[in-house]
């Protein structure tokens with residue numbers, strides 16, 4: 001039961017997550033209820049972990065000249081509500097009540113513009129490497145907490161590749177949906 005209190009939502013803030021405010025957000029459309037979780041992966045540079053570059057990127061503070069890859073994303077203004085680092089540490093960049101900029105052109109069950117009504121969770125990772133067990137643990141705890149707080153979410157959990165097929169590939173083939181869903185169910189049952 002103690003584990004269950006690892007995270008808590010209050011006024012759109014995930015208590016238990018480190019707060020790193022991003023300027024990249026705006027208002028959700030009026031009367032929009034949160035009803036979807038979108039799972040992503042990101043690493044900067046690709047497939048390299050640590051370094052704090054994702055945090056800098058989401059804060060518009062990345063030094064574009066620090067790596068050749070950064071020049072390919074220069075000037076992009078993006079964000080996600082949450083980032084789960086390789087250590088399992090959870091960072092929050094955007095209040096859940098606000099609209100983060102993670103999904104882009106997208107559609108879920110025929111409903112367009114997923115940013116309007118979703119919560120975006122980035123896992124520090126890539127399409128060609130396995131995720132860490134601690135990341136699944138944190139994702140399970142956070143997801144259960146969000147499902148409890150935002151009851152419209154229910155089982156509406158999608159990958160970026162599901163809502164933007166042909167355009168996006170993350171969270172990629174190494175994200176184990178079965179393991180995740182099984183662990184989530186188990187966590188909620190205990």
Ligand SMILES: [Zn+2]
Pocket residue numbers: 039040041102160168170
């Ligand atoms: Zn993505």
